[in-house]
Amino acid sequence: MPRSVPGRIKASYWIETPLDPHRAAEAMAGEQSSGTFLKLARETDELRDRHAAQVDSVTQLTTADTPSLPGAMPGEVYHRANITLSWPTINVGTSLPNLMATVLGNLTELRELSGIRLSRLALPDEFLEAHPGPRFSITGTRQLTGCNEGPLIGTIIKPSVGLTPEETAELVGELIEAGIDFIKDDELIANPPYSPLAKRVPAVMRVINDYAQRTGRKPMYAFNITGDIDEMRRQHDLVVEHEGTCVMASMNWIGLASLQALSQHTSVPIHGHRNGWGLFYRSPSIGIDYPAYQTLLRLAGADHLHVNGLGSKFAEADASVIDSATACLTPLLHRSERDDRAMPVFSSAQTVHQASNTFKALGSTDLIYTCGGGIMGHPNGVAAGCRSIRAAWAAAASGTPLGEHAHQEPDLEVALRAFASPFSG
Known part of the structure; x- marks a missing residue:
């Protein structure tokens, strides 16, 4: 900006x-x-x-x-x-x-x-x-997760819909034991009758809190509380009551004023999902470019913002993805006492293949790298999937080619064979 x-x-x-x-x-x-x-x-x-x-x-x-x-x-x-x-x-x-x-x-x-x-x-x-902006930003997110360096390795609950609260909690248990840093609800599930937040939040947080007591490490779970203003405030309070550390909302559908109201109420980071973004960017002839769009969402209080991913299943060009992430990491107010950046969230068909190019293009690891199938689809299970993604980012940070690094990382070697190359270059 x-x-x-x-x-x-x-x-x-x-x-x-x-x-x-x-x-x-x-x-x-x-x-x-x-x-x-x-x-x-x-x-x-x-x-x-x-x-x-x-x-x-x-x-x-x-x-x-x-x-x-x-x-x-x-x-x-x-x-x-x-x-x-x-x-x-x-x-x-x-x-x-x-x-x-x-x-x-x-x-x-x-x-x-x-x-x-x-x-x-x-x-x-x-x-x-006049706008407080992100209340937690990158620094607060790292403090809450204990992940002080490198990207936060994350995933999305899959299948996106259909799991009961108990089934969701069971999957969360597998993921956190595998070493995941961040888990989010899919944008398609918020507070449905088959998995109401009143049951999903305590079930999931019981597993996470038990793990944190045993290990001293507490992964972050972003509960999708998208709804009207009063509903989001109530669901936020439910998450905090059970010691949750993040809430999520669909930015385009709640609107700027609702996001501001949620930010003024919240005591945990807001994970901003931009589903519907294609309405703004897919036509070159009408819409909003992300550098302007993310400015508004950050001022309204979003701590994390989705930017798609390189080689994704979506239509957005890779250069646009990097421009979006760079915009999120660029301060609005050039003053050191207030961190008003938003943590960019890379997602959509991300696997071990995109880590190196993401790091080279962005020049930063201040990001959340979310892989759904890229972790849970690993042939040797979710723990191997997590290890393979961490190994890919270690290779990226050291400048080592993936294939070469895979010689000493068997989970990465399996992932390279299991997952196809990215959808785009």
Whole structure:
């Protein structure tokens, strides 16, 4: 994220328009501040001076013969450009929902635009400082898990749905005995009748707490408490009552305001799942780029944020995955006394194969590396699966080729044969 801009909110976009891009940018600025479709008497020069959005820059790119999105004004050619607009902070105060209504809002429906993506947000210090952000971040997550170096090796409860509380607890017992650092509910299970949190939380935490008493090590379990605000608060309290150390929510479906309310209530980290993210990134012609999106979720209080994974089963390009993770690890406020980073969570068909490239591309082990099938599908069981993933990351950190390191790590050797190469390069 760019350094903060004193006094003004800045938003950068990619746009496509049948108009001259400068004219389109002016229409965007007017629509999202003091202007409307006609001149009004009360839109005085003084009011515009105080509240009007400004066009800070326009950089023309390529052109296209046809519009990317339907409904735009007709034109002979469609111009593509990068633009930046800015607003005085007084227009929105420090409200995250109203920030989004201002910087995106009606822009996605303007007939002047045949394509628009919000790519970056640069927020002034007074806006950033008004939001506590992640309460635990990377440092707090490491303290709670006792995992002080390397990635947190994690997994997801599989099958995603259908296990009873007792069956879930039995699987958790196998995983923690195997040495896992982090376990999460799948996003498809929250509080269903066959496995209500009122039963799943005590069953799972009984196993984890017994293990912690015996070993002094307490893996983290992220319980999916997605629901309305009151429900999430109740379920959070249930998790804490049973000495749980993490809750999870589906960010896109609870919304920014609910995430903020949960963050103000919580005493454990919030694991932010971004299911539904494809709505924002899969079309290059409309949506939000992750650097802007994750800024909002961090300000609202997410401690961990999903970024997909390299060579995953999903459509997102590997370069975009790394850009997303890098954005999560980039401070918003450049002040040492407050850690406002979010721990990136790599997932989706991750196995031993992607560890080395992930480390090389990101240059950090401040991450959670979650493998469902990549651990539980190991031919020699979940313990061997955990050991194989740790061995792959040890090889990555030392710069040793996987095949070479596998000569002294039999579980890794088996995993290399058992799991196919990643879906993409």
